[in-house]
Amino acid sequence: MKSVAFHTLGCKVNAYETMAMEQSFREAGYEIVEFEGIADIYIVNTCSVTNIADRKSRQMLHKAKKNNPDAVVAAVGCYVQAAKEELLKDNAVDLVIGNNRKNELVSIVEEYIQDNARNNDIVDIAHTNEYEEMKLGTQTEKTRAFIKVQDGCNQFCSYCIIPYTRGRVRSRKLKDCINEITKLAGMGYKEVVLTGIHLSSYGVDLEEKVSLIDLIEAVNGIEGIERIRLGSLEPRIITETFTERLEKCYKVCHHFHLSLQSGCDATLKRMNRRYNSEEYFEKCKMLRERLCDTALTTDVIVGFPGETEEEFFETKSFLERVNFYETHIFKYSRRAGTVADKMENQVPDDVKSLRSDILLELDRKHQFEYNSSYLGRVMDVLFEEKDKLGDEEYYVGHTTNYIKVAVKSERDITNEIHAVSLVNVYKGRIVKGEIMS
Ligand code: SF4
Structure with a gap:
């Protein structure tokens, strides 16, 4: 063999x-x-x-x-x-x-x-418009299945090479997505994560008139699937209609990763992002008002070319204002072939590191505060694996709004959903709890 x-x-x-x-x-x-x-x-x-x-x-x-x-x-x-x-x-x-x-x-x-x-x-990937059908019968994760529904991107952010390497938006047909997820549900998967290079563009290239919300509604109807998670979303997809329809999809987890990159409008413009900070803020508000217990996470780039101290602190203030649950912080890294690589005023590495450290500290604070605000509540947790916290073994899983929860159990509770009372925060990032039912 x-x-x-x-x-x-x-x-x-x-x-x-x-x-x-x-x-x-x-x-x-x-x-x-x-x-x-x-x-x-x-x-x-x-x-x-x-x-x-x-x-x-x-x-x-x-x-x-x-x-x-x-x-x-x-x-x-x-x-x-x-x-x-x-x-x-x-x-x-x-x-x-x-x-x-x-x-x-x-x-x-x-x-x-x-x-x-x-x-x-x-x-020539820029001129292909066919979605390359690849499907998965099995997954390596036991409880959570990742499904790729879309490839490519038409956005051309100034720092990103992806539209050149992955080409333009190509979406997988709705019925092919549904068939794969139905099979996975039949195999016992309870949670499905819809992913793509630019998920928000799902359907724009398809002949049938479907968009991401149509796909979500269809997945919501699949028997056996109990939770739907969404990969990174672009803020402009959040509209009154979108959130209204999302609210009715009771399987959708109220955890949304809305890509931000910068909280400063001048930097966003240089990045060729197509929203400003105020519009972004409105989208966060819309999600929080309509969907209970919403957790918002995001990505931010520090040290983008030309980012002044003032611009950086504008981003920091914006992160404080939105109060994200979790922020993934990236130091800007040059990529030959992109517009940003040729920009003047590249930021020195030590400045990038300093800015990254400041935001990491803020992120730790936000996570601790968010987790602490749920103490005393009872939340449903889907258990994914066994893990060690210190010297002791726990079963670890997530609530629908992505709080990581650890409990003790005599028996294997992997791939089961239990109501858990949240008791205390362990090292800021995990909440220890007790199974109620
Ligand atoms: S950063 Fe995302 S949205 Fe922007 S060009 Fe790259 S893949 Fe597209």
Whole structure:
């Protein structure tokens, strides 16, 4: 039996696609082995979001060849789209496959082994409008299933290479999404996470007139699915109609990740984001007013080119004003080929680190306050795994609004939903509780 090892860089969509590729190799009779060991085939699902991601992608490809010089090493994914010429010349890489043919990887690798001929196929991703159908029968997580429903992005934020590496918006047909989720529900999955590169654009390219809210309503009707989570949303999708329809989908978890990037309007403009801070604030208000116990999380970039001290503190004040549950803070990282990479007034690394530390401190405070505000409440928790807190073992899961909760239990309660009384906050980020029923 031939063995194959995978390594994934980058985002959740890449992780989903790696799982789908693993599954097709498993079904074709291959053994999936650790990337660190010896394999007959290595697949690196690359990322190209920053110059650092490019470097890591190259490193992992070279590492694979070093692990086993006789192995077939295949590069797939975003870095391939961004740097195909370079990869085609790289002796460590045998196959160079773009973002369009990940679903045919088994046959491409087998043809290569048989004929020892390179079959490098990288389409001009900017001009493809076909959604590459990849589906997952099984998932590695036991309780939560990730479903990719959309690919590509038309937004062209000035710091982002994704529209060039993943191409324009392509959505998966509604019936294909529903079929996959129905199958997963039949296998016992209770929670589904709808993901995509730019989820809010779901449906804009489809002939049938559907949008993200239509998809959510359809998933809400699937028997067996008890919770629906949404990947990162763009603030402009939040409208009165959207929230009104969302409110009726009782399975949707009231945790929304609304991508912010900056709370300063001048910085947002340079980033080519298509909203200002006031509009963003209104969207947060709308969600909180209509949907009870809403938790808002977000992403922020610090040290974007030209970000002055004043602009940075505007962002900090905005984060305080919205009072997010959790903020993912990224130091701006240059990416060749983007507009921002060529901007003047790049911010020095030490300034970025300082700004990041300030926001990390604020984030810890917000999380502690949010978690503390729920003490004494009884909330439903879906338990996902066993984990150690200090020396003791707990079952850990999340409430619908994404509070991480740990309880003690004599028996295995994984993939069960229980009402839990929230008792105290452990290290700011986890709430310890007691099962009520
Ligand atoms: S919305 Fe902006 S940051 Fe997100 S994928 Fe599209 S271009 Fe990149």
